[in-house]
Amino acid sequence: MNEIISSTINYNKTGMTNAFGWFDISSEDRDRVSALKTLVEENINDIIRDFYDRSGGFDHPTRHMADADHIARIREEQKRHFLELVETGLSEDYYETRRDAGTFNERSGVSPSFYMGAYSYFLKRISTLIREQSDDKDQAVEIIMSLQKIASCHKALTLEAFSNAREEAIEAREREMSELPVPVLKMRDGMLLVPVVGTLDSHRARLLTTRMLDAIRDHSARAVVLDITGVAAVDSAVANHLIQTMTAARLMGANSVLTGITADVAQSLVKIGVTGQALNPAGDLQRGIETAEQLLDG
Amino acid sequence: MTRQVPILRQKELLIASVQEELSDSEILDLQTRILEEIAHKPTKHVIVDVSLVDVLDSFGTRTLTEIASAVELRGARMAIVGIQPEVAMSMVLLGLTLETVPTALDLDDGIALLKRAS
Numbered sequence: 541m542n543e544i545i546s547s548t549i550n551y552n553k554t555g556m557t558n559a560f561g562w563f564d565i566s567s568e569d570r571d572r573v574s575a576l577k578t579l580v581e582e583n584i585n586d587i588i589r590d591f592y593d594r595s596g597g598f599d600h601p602t603r604h605m606a607d608a609d610h611i612a613r614i615r616e617e618q619k620r621h622f623l624e625l626v627e628t629g630l631s632e633d634y635y636e637t638r639r640d641a642g643t644f645n646e647r648s649g650v651s652p653s654f655y656m657g658a659y660s661y662f663l664k665r666i667s668t669l670i671r672e673q674s675d676d677k678d679q680a681v682e683i684i685m686s687l688q689k690i691a692s693c694h695k696a697l698t699l700e701a702f703s704n705a706r707e708e709a710i711e712a713r714e715r716e717m718s719e720l721p722v723p724v725l726k727m728r729d730g731m732l733l734v735p736v737v738g739t740l741d742s743h744r745a746r747l748l749t750t751r752m753l754d755a756i757r758d759h760s761a762r763a764v765v766l767d768i769t770g771v772a773a774v775d776s777a778v779a780n781h782l783i784q785t786m787t788a789a790r791l792m793g794a795n796s797v798l799t800g801i802t803a804d805v806a807q808s809l810v811k812i813g814v815t816g817q818a819l820n821p822a823g824d825l826q827r828g829i830e831t832a833e834q835l836l837d838g
Numbered sequence: 839m840t841r842q843v844p845i846l847r848q849k850e851l852l853i854a855s856v857q858e859e860l861s862d863s864e865i866l867d868l869q870t871r872i873l874e875e876i877a878h879k880p881t882k883h884v885i886v887d888v889s890l891v892d893v894l895d896s897f898g899t900r901t902l903t904e905i906a907s908a909v910e911l912r913g914a915r916m917a918i919v920g921i922q923p924e925v926a927m928s929m930v931l932l933g934l935t936l937e938t939v940p941t942a943l944d945l946d947d948g949i950a951l952l953k954r955a956s
Binding site for chain 1: 943948
């Protein structure tokens with residue numbers, strides 16, 4: 541157990557060493573930046589306030605984030621983030637905090653350009669302060685260069701975490717989409733309406749088929765209107781599956797009508813060689829229901 | 839021992855109710871008996887009820903199609919009723935789409951379908 545724990549810590553340390561290696565950050569750089577801690581702590585509140593109060597230059601945050609609480613949270617996080625920069629003592633959870641900052645940005649709608657803008661404003665202000673307070677100009681330049689290096693590393697890791705968090709969010713959304721339910725509605729005796737929304741992956745396509753066929757049996761349906769207005773893309777697999785489902789419905793004694801084929805979908809269906817005959821299409825939902833009623837009565 | 843599929847007659851309507859999965863010989867026996875029955879007495883409609891069957895293979899489907907064609911040659915109409923959801927889907931996946939034989943959900947629908955058609 542101890543070995544496992546120590547090996548994870550080692551792994552993190554190697555990761556940090558690597559990250560610092562890429563940016564060519566030496567222990568001298570770290571010392572110089574750590575020495576700025578008091579300076580940053582004294583001025584951080586002013587800097588952040590000025591950043592938000594700047595006239596003309598940057599009204600983005602207040603324009604897009606009307607909620608005052610939200611802005612306050614972002615300001616708090618920015619303060620923490622900049623203070624973190626000068627505390628490059630590198631604790632074990634250095635990576636974790638970077639990831640948190642990236643995730644925070646993603647969740648709070650802080651765009652990379654907003655983040656970078658705030659960062660560069662902060663660096664400019666701190667650099668000016670360093671120059672003003674230093675007697676030795678050469679030394680001041682050295683300090684600023686160290687600060688720039690560590691700041692680049694800091695930014696890079698945060699942005700990396702940001703893009704990871706964004707990817708995760710997109711994946712989560714895709715998962716949600718594929719878990720959307722497939723409702724089967726009874727329109728009237730013997731007629732079902734199946735609206736399909738979202739993406740039809742293999743899992744959902746199967747779910748759709750089972751639901752629809754079971755509902756045909758349970759409701760003794762003789763006509764089914766399948767509406768695919770809400771389906772963004774229909775590829776050959778999806779088209780094939782729809783045809784199979786409709787054929788299976790016919791075997792059970794229910795005729796189906798497909799409605800809501802958008803112009804784009806129609807074009808892509810023609811390209812993959814699906815003809816109208818197999819899908820029994822109707823122009824829109826209303827005509828689809830009329831057709832289904834004729835099937836029912838005829 | 840071969841189990842015979844019961845064939846019921848109600849005036850000019852024949853109903854064959856398949857009780858369970860049929861072997862090849864049993865389905866051929868069903869074919870012979872339906873055709874004999876039609877030859878024997880005037881018949882307008884034939885219904886094969888498969889609602890208790892949970893597998894319908896290609897041989898079974900082909901034979902049912904043949905029975906339907908033969909029935910039509912005798913001037914009658916045949917429908918298959920009660921194909922279950924799972925059976926329907928596996929038939930489609932096997933490419934057995936029964937293009938020529940009318941299908942219906944249950945006995946009532948099947949009778950209505952055949953009466954409408956004639």
